[in-house]
Amino acid sequence: MSTFQLEVLTHERTVILTDVEYVGLPGKNGRFGVLKGHIPIMAALKLGILEFGSYRGKRRKIALSGGFAQMQGNKLVVMANTAELAEEIDVLRAQRAKERAERRLSEKKDDLDFARAQTALRKAILRLEIADGE
Amino acid sequence: MAQSGREIKRRIASITSTQQITRAMEMIAATKLRQAQEQVFSTRPYFQRLKTSLSAVLSAAEKGGEDLAENVRPRRGPRYCLLVITSDRGLAGGYNVRILRQAEIFLKENPATDMVIVGRKARDYFRSRNQTFLAEFVNLGDDPTLRQGQQIGQVIYDFYLHGLFDRISILSAKFINSITHPVELRTVLPLAERQKERPEESGLEPLFLYEPSINAVLAAILPLYINAAVFQSLVEAKASEFGARMTAMRSATDNAGELIEELNLTYHRARQAVITKEIAEIVGGADALKA
Known part of the structure; x- marks a missing residue:
């Protein structure tokens, strides 16, 4: 092709x-x-x-x-x-970011924080998913 | 020259140690400048490309008579957001003062301005004048990261989406070389004005398919563009700061050198005077004995 x-x-x-x-x-x-x-x-x-x-x-x-x-x-x-x-993704860092985001989501703060934490969580999950395939 | 030799010696020692410090600071600034300079040149093309893409989308929207969504439509109002970028630390000659003076002028000309502040120097300055600002970012460290640019950009974009202002400008030093870094007012938004001066050169521009819609594409590019503008300015400001510090420290070192030379001269004159006096006394004494 x-x-x-x-x-x-x-x-x-x-x-x-x-x-x-x-x-x-x-x-x-x-x-x-x-x-x-x-x-x-x-x-x-x-x-x-x-x-x-x-x-x-x-x-x-x-x-x-x-x-x-x-x-x-x-x-x-x-x-x-x-x-x-x-192959560049740092799995440990992504793991930590994921945990941090989850922790923040479980605390209840104002909306903006929530949206940010959600994005952070999605990013972390995505990075872990991709790194996993390697 | 009534100073005693010992006193002059002490001053020479103190100035010498100051000179050592300024010389070290000059060398540190020079090293950091080199890194910052590389960053300036490697980041410029990206920003330029984003700008080109954004203005292509905007002009396509205009030509197509597109009805743009409220939040991405170019605004023409008088309300400004001014991002003022200074350094956290001083000892950089007139670097910060020049920027702050320009900021004052800008504020006078555009009363409907909200400021976002980067750097401790600007924060302290405006705070002491009871000037309010939307947000402040201090202690950014010596090499600006993409992340910092994105954080600041994000804050500005959020405010923009909420309709707090119509225009975004950045006031910071533009890096040309280590001694030339003029204060520059960079207009981030609106973009379109330049577009109009350049009439239908198109026909060359391909007709793009916008996926899923021109509004969505604009909504994707705008934050990227604002982040890039902020990061670019941070990088240029940092390089300029090191340039300014290097120059300031070099002249401080030179001045110290001159001072030391002068004092050395004075010291030796005083020393010689003492010796001459002693000899005269001895000779006088010997003469007296002989007589």
Whole structure:
């Protein structure tokens, strides 16, 4: 299968820049896939997993904290607040973050704190899930 | 020059130790500057790209006559949010003073301004003037992290969504090189003004498909963009701070050097005067004995 370029960026670094056959993205309204020749698209993403690699074979995963994706020409650019390759995830840290978030959720504070803790928990669970697959 | 030799010696010793401190601080600032400088250059492209994407979406929305949701629609009101970025520590020459002076001018020109403060210097300054602000962030440390940028950005974005202000500007030092870092007012929102000056150059711009909707895409990009603007400014401010500190400490070291030289001269003059006097006395005494 023919390939296109995928670039995943955070403000601090380029997480990955590589040629891929397929990218699976966590769109706001559900997952969708991108192949070479996709029409120009700008998509809002939610917290979730970005998969990339070959169409049928092996794929790698990135934990994405929302953000957006832009396909233009033969290049897909994904920009996010945080993005971590599965093999980079620190399982212990994620575990601790999960516990912390759970603890905060069990204490009852005002709404904003609650929403933040919920996001933190979702992020931690996502990171653990991805790291587990490695 | 009635100072005694011992007194001058003591002053020389004290200035020398001050000089050692300022020299050490200069070297520390120089090292940290190098790291900060790298960060400045490696983070600039990301911010630029986000800005380009955001203005592409906004101009597409405008051209398409899109009815944007209240919270993401560009606002034109007079209420400002001003993010003022200073350092936590002093000893950086006029670095903080210049920023605070600009902030005062801004506040005078735009009375409907709410401030968000970064750095202990700005906080203490405005607090002592009974100036209120929306939020403060102090003790950010020597290398700004993405996380700090996101925390501050998040707070500003939350306020923005709640309609506390219409415009967001950042007042901080822009890093050009270690001696040049002018205070810059960076307009974060609204973006569109520049867009209008540049008329229909398009036709080249591809027609994007917005998934799930242009509103959702804007809602995804806006917070990223604000975070990036904050982080970018933090990084540039930090590099500028080290530049300013390095320069300030270098001139302090130089001044100490000059002072030491002068004192040395005075010391040796005094010492010679004493010797001359003693010789004169001895000669005088010998003459007296001979006579």
